[in-house]
Amino acid sequence: MAEDGQRFGLSDAELAAHRTVFAGDAMEGQVAVISGGAGGIGRAVAWLYARMGARVVVTGRKQEKLDALVAALTEAGHAARGEVLDVRSRESVDAFWTRVWEAEGRVDTLVNSAGGQFPQAAIDFSPKGWDAVINTNLNGTWHMMQAAAQRWRDAGKGGNIVNIVVVTTHGLYGVAHTIAARSGVIGLSKSVAVEWAPLGIRVNCVAPGAIETEGWNVYTEAARATYPKTNPMMRVGSAWDIAEACGYLAAPSGGYVTGEVLTVDGGGQHWGETWTTGKPDYFRTEDKA
Ligand SMILES: CCCCCCC/C=C/C(=O)SCCNC(=O)CCNC(=O)[C@H](O)C(C)(C)COP(=O)(O)OP(=O)(O)OC[C@H]1O[C@@H](n2cnc3c(N)ncnc32)[C@H](O)[C@@H]1OP(=O)(O)O
Numbered sequence: 100m101a102e103d104g105q106r107f108g109l110s111d112a113e114l115a116a117h118r119t120v121f122a123g124d125a126m127e128g129q130v131a132v133i134s135g136g137a138g139g140i141g142r143a144v145a146w147l148y149a150r151m152g153a154r155v156v157v158t159g160r161k162q163e164k165l166d167a168l169v170a171a172l173t174e175a176g177h178a179a180r181g182e183v184l185d186v187r188s189r190e191s192v193d194a195f196w197t198r199v200w201e202a203e204g205r206v207d208t209l210v211n212s213a214g215g216q217f218p219q220a221a222i223d224f225s226p227k228g229w230d231a232v233i234n235t236n237l238n239g240t241w242h243m244m245q246a247a248a249q250r251w252r253d254a255g256k257g258g259n260i261v262n263i264v265v266v267t268t269h270g271l272y273g274v275a276h277t278i279a280a281r282s283g284v285i286g287l288s289k290s291v292a293v294e295w296a297p298l299g300i301r302v303n304c305v306a307p308g309a310i311e312t313e314g315w316n317v318y319t320e321a322a323r324a325t326y327p328k329t330n331p332m333m334r335v336g337s338a339w340d341i342a343e344a345c346g347y348l349a350a351p352s353g354g355y356v357t358g359e360v361l362t363v364d365g366g367g368q369h370w371g372e373t374w375t376t377g378k379p380d381y382f383r384t385e386d387k388a
């Protein structure tokens with residue numbers, strides 16, 4: 100957590116009222132599972148999907164965060180429940196999917212938003228730190244994807260998966276572990292989009308740019324202050340920007356889209372610099388002219 104313990108992102112009240120282009124029945128009668136569902140992006144997805152008519156099942160490691168979100172959604176008249184789940188444990192993931200299927204009778208959409216990393220020069224990564232990031236972001240995402248796909252195959256009915264990743268088109272300084280993990284998720288998603296098409300399963304990724312959420316507490320204030328300048332729009336995005344991309348992919352609007360990476364970064368992959376650990380002198384070419 101940052102020294103200042105600052106709060107970032109949208110509140111439940113804001114997410115409940117945020118303007119949306121999606122119809123209130125776009126996901127009517129459907130069930131959506133959202134890992135990391137009480138985090139900044141996952142929470143926005145949960146609110147949007149609930150407002151589109153879906154029953155939402157949110158998971159994460161912290162019971163109190165899930166309870167608060169479920170209470171807010173329920174109070175607003177939406178169907179929601181939360182379950183503690185560490186996506187790194189394959190055993191827990193399988194047990195979770197068995198319970199959800201028994202309780203809900205179906206799942207239509209899985210959004211993998213559980214994830215994260217810490218900023219550090221790659222040369223200093225400890226084996227434990229590397230494993231934490233790879234196990235959470237690559238293995239955890241895979242556990243959820245495969246467990247969902249197996250249930251869809253066994254039920255003879257498809258579904259769709261949205262994996263929240265990171266923009267991997269160029270080196271992102273200070274987070275090489277996560278670029279390795281997310282590149283794996285993107286490659287995996289493209290491969291299984293093909294393998295699982297006969298099962299009626301679509302698999303896509305959303306790659307956010309700098310999106311203001313509580314997850315930003317892991318970065319220094321100085322690094323965060325540069326995030327608006329990482330893209331040609333010269334501003335950060337909100338979790339709602341990512342939620343609406345997930346809405347497009349899960350609803351019938353995304354019905355002919357699979358194996359795709361939808362980048363929502365204000366154009367940051369085309370212009371801009373991101374320095375999660377600060378810009379080293381070596382790269383300050385403007386001072387060396
Ligand atoms: C295109 C432009 C975009 C730019 C924006 C920035 C890019 C991305 C931003 C985001 O994604 S923000 C939202 C995501 N949220 C987070 O990242 C939250 C913080 N991260 C996590 O919680 C990660 O999931 C985690 C770090 C993998 C958590 O895993 P775990 O719970 O197992 O962690 P720990 O037990 O705390 O640590 C395990 C191990 O990892 C090493 N380590 C952890 N933190 C640091 C650190 N700050 N510095 C160095 N090393 C760290 C360390 O080895 C830990 O072991 P111990 O030393 O504690 O024994």
Ligand SMILES: NC(=O)C1=CN([C@@H]2O[C@H](COP(=O)(O)OP(=O)(O)OC[C@H]3O[C@@H](n4cnc5c(N)ncnc54)[C@H](OP(=O)(O)O)[C@@H]3O)[C@@H](O)[C@H]2O)C=CC1
Nearest residue numbers: 135138139140159160161185186213214215309310312314
């Ligand atoms: N915000 C941004 O600028 C960007 C975000 N992203 C990615 O988007 C995703 C969501 O990030 P965001 O919402 O911003 O971050 P948050 O930190 O707010 O949310 C991440 C959530 O993931 C959950 N989580 C972490 N590890 C595990 C685990 N092992 N098992 C289950 N749940 C876990 C946490 O739940 P709990 O606290 O309960 O453990 C947390 O609620 C992440 O993958 C992130 O890296 C990508 C690019 C930019």
